[in-house]
Amino acid sequence: MVPSGSRGAQGGWLEGLGIPEHEQTAYLRVLAAPHRTAAELAAELGTTAERAERLLAALTEQGLVNRHDGEGARWSAAAPDVAVEALLLRREEELLRTRGRVAELMRAYRRAHRPHADDLVEVVTGQAAIAERWRQLQDGARRSLAMFDKPPHIVRSDPALEHALLDRGVRVRAVYEAGSVSAPGRLAEIREIVEAGEEARMLPELPCKLAIVDDRWAMLPVASGAELHGAVLVRASSLLDALSGMFEAYWQRAVRVPQARADRAEPDRRTELLTLLSAGFTDDSIARQLGVSPRTVQRWVREVMDALGARTRFQAGIQAARAGLL
Template sequence: MAEQWTGRFGGLGLAADQELLYLHLLGSQGLTAAGLAAAVGMGTERASAALGALADLGLVERPAPDGTVWRTTAPDVALEELLLRRELELRRTRGRITELLRTYRRTSTGADGDLVEVITGREAIADLWRSLQLGARGELRVLDKPPYIRRSDPELELASLARGVRMRVVYESQVLRDHARLAEIHRYTEAGEQARVLPELPLKLALVDDCWALLPVSSGTAEQSVLLVRPSSLLDALTGLFELYWSRAMRMPPPDSTEPPRDRHHQLLTLLAAGLTDESIARQMGVSTRTVQRWVRELMDRFGARTRFQAGIQAARADLL
């Protein structure tokens, strides 16, 4: 057989026979149906049917009335047109989701089946979260804290940001003590994520496009079940909860230790307000723990404060936070 099916055009709706014939004809040009069938190890009748389907898709030209030779059309034009057609079909299908959801709700058991669904199992939860991320079109809002189902997929979030999805994330300061995780977060913020930090968060929460919320059933150390919440007063309440914590959180400072002193003090105050330890602050700012302690003492002296908390209050009053 001259070609092997790769499935590379499966997203365009091409079946195995169609792809095999298209790829072979693309590299040969000007073959009869019988010649193509022999080249790929396929029956002539089966090859003719596949070629007819390719012609309907605009990928090949049918033989002239006085000929038997098949040829491909220009791939850039033909494939672009086919892609546009597929995108239109997908948009139409997306428009039917609401109708399908109504049918699903009518057949769901239990009064709460319409609005809240329990998802059980680590793999099922991870797959659901991945699907929600891939389906996001407007905004993702997240309260982020351990434990995690599995390590995050940076490429998935970066792809969402690249296609214009707005992302706002509030991280619990405990997360930032992991150097690898912190580097990952900085990668996200450089790509456009808006990140803030708080000493503690009450729960993990993800909001997708004002359509869904995902949160754990319990706050234990191992997540085995989550709630998928659809549009309802509960979803509105969870949205309000996120916005409340977002408004209270401190902006994540950039990973840059070469800033001028005033900016360095601002970064230091932000990290202190986020609840990070001296060791974590030193690691993030690229200095020693003793240097951090010295800077903290300088700030306390500057504001005439006897405690770090008092220094934070004075800094907020001075618009340094």
């Protein structure tokens, strides 16, 4: 018995796997009655033995039927749960490869419809290539450099590069995310570069890593994540203008990293404590930065809040800003 759906308009069981309907019909005939000869199949299909041979050869190549050589060649269908599953996996792999080429097709499409798009945006892949492009951007800066410093970092910051920028009169502004400053000693490193001329501020969280050079270029990650494998280089455009506007908005909200007082080598404790609190540091993080215990930090926080007449840490930050302490 041939399974229902094997003839004419009822066919199409395997068309999604790229099997033509006439091959499906032949397969279903062999499936229903194994050990068929080409002549028997030709008689059932109303075609020639040569055409039946070609159909069986095509089905054999697909792994749907097996040939039994002996006294006259005969064919039997392979078990569908194995044979069809193998075809499904093969088709899925082909579809995935095709999906992977969509980006390539889109690049060709954009080149045809927007010939200058490639001049505005460039994708840099690989950590070594990203680090080298970042070094080139710093070397090429002439007026300004604005940065969001946010993990992950693919290379350790190079103070010598930034000192060179500052020495040739480049204005450097950086907003540091709390997680980028929490490592022991990192705040001291930032304070050193601030003493050299960098303008530095902090926030609990930033939307992305970002660098804007001379209002001519911007570089930011292709995607957020624990590792940085791709970056987008944006040239002068409305997109660059939007990124510059975003930086300015976060810069205005950020808390200034305090500089040392003229009569002391370090900022006073209250200013530093308020800065770290306003930037979203926890008591444990503040304790690590200042080299004291969390209990001591909690006591200092209470003293500062009492002095400012604040009920919460947030209120303490507002009061400190109003008093010009930050």
